[in-house]
Amino acid sequence: MQIDTSPLEAILNEAHDIVLVGHFNPDGDALGSVTAAYHYLKARGKRSRIILPSPYPDNMSFLEPDDPQDRMLICENDLAEARRLVTGADAVICLDLNRLARTEYLEDDILSAQGKKVLVDHHIPAELDRFDVAISDTGVSSTCELLFRVLLAMPDIADDPARLGIRCAESLYVGMMTDTNNFANSVYPGTFDMAGRLIGIGVDKDGLQEKVLSCYSVSRTRLMGHMVKNKMVVLPRWKTAYMLLSNKEKARYHFQPGDSEGFVNLPLAIASVQVSALFTENADGAYVRVSLRSKGRIDVNRFANRFFNGGGHRNAAGGRLYMPLSDVPAYFEQALAAWPDEEKFS
Ligand code: 5GP
Ligand code: MN
Secondary structure (H helix, E strand, C coil): CCCCCHHHHHHHHHCCEEEEECCCCCCHHHHHHHHHHHHHHHHCCCEEEEEECCCCCHHHHHHCCCCHHHCCEECCCCHHHHHHHHHHCCEEEEECCCCHHHHCCCHHHHHHCCCEEEEEECCCCCCHHHCCEEEECCCCCCHHHHHHHHHHHCCCCCCCHHHHCHHHHHHHHHHHHHHCCCCCCCCCHHHHHHHHHHHHCCCCHHHHHHHHHCCCCHHHHHHHHHHHHHHCEEEHHHCEEEEEECHHHHHHCCCCCCCCCCHHHHHHHCCCCCEEEEEEECCCCCCEEEEEEECCCECHHHHHHHHCCCEECCCEEEEEECCCHHHHHHHHHHHHHHCCHHHHEC
16 A cells, blocks of 8 residues: 555644544544654654544553643643644644544534644544545554554655654554454455564564453452353344443442453354344433444444444444433334445445
8 A cells, every 4th residue: 555645744734733534433443543653753753642532441551651731632621722723833734534523513613623623543534525635444453553554654654663663663553452352353465464574673573452341340350251151142033142331230340441442252152143233321311322242244334324423444433322221222223223234245
């Protein structure tokens, strides 16, 4: 994949104040990509500030920039400051999101900001025309893999990953590792190439795996057992399984942000299950978070578009339902029945 970075290079050369924006409920790929971009820009002598709509899981805190002034700004802690930074920035770089609505609070601010707008993302493209420069590719594991390619193509890196520096390289590795579910899904030849090159310059693969993937509490593991044993509903007719996670259960198992990471993948280990869904009651009860996974050609991205106010990728998508958790099973079964075959397979 040849990436022409000259338009991005021109924007970065001119920009003094840069903001890096990730998506709501930031995951490893969102955090990895914004922090990798931060480290790259810092090494280039550019000051940038990371803005995230909502808090990130505790186990990712090692990705925080060391400089206290540069700590990631969370909109839910200080929305006014986030808006001020977006409005005043020379460049707004959005990473790991395909719609500005995924920033939850900042869509209008980004649209009306004077600075140049840049997108680097691996979701199915949706709003490329809203950006001055949009680098979008669905044929990669993660935004971090795409960003790795972009950075290697920059003149100052000149295809030498050692020039990225170890913090940048670690961030990129974390995003790729988490978005592939540790090399299980969405892995391309370029993904292994990236992993090999990053390990080659000293990224500690085992250390990162332990920090990021083996970081849970006893109660989280018990919650996972409870979900599989008591909550998983299998619908053989639709080759589908789903689980509901309520706020009551979250409290009983001392739920922390990130604790349900991976739950939705568990039913896919069953040979007869092709689609898996996890429905999680939001803390304030305002909506139900939807997480969808599928095998092979089954396209849950379009399923999420049509029935769950969301989107994502063919085999991994998410969205929201604005209804009580107790209404979800009936809605879900109706959606499965109404899912048109021509949208189901891609
Ligand atoms: P997860 O199930 O891990 O939260 O999300 C799976 C995929 O779906 C991710 O690529 C994520 O970006 C996307 N996704 C999750 N929630 C939403 C949503 O509310 N809207 C859209 N458009 N995509 C989502
Ligand atoms: Mn991603």
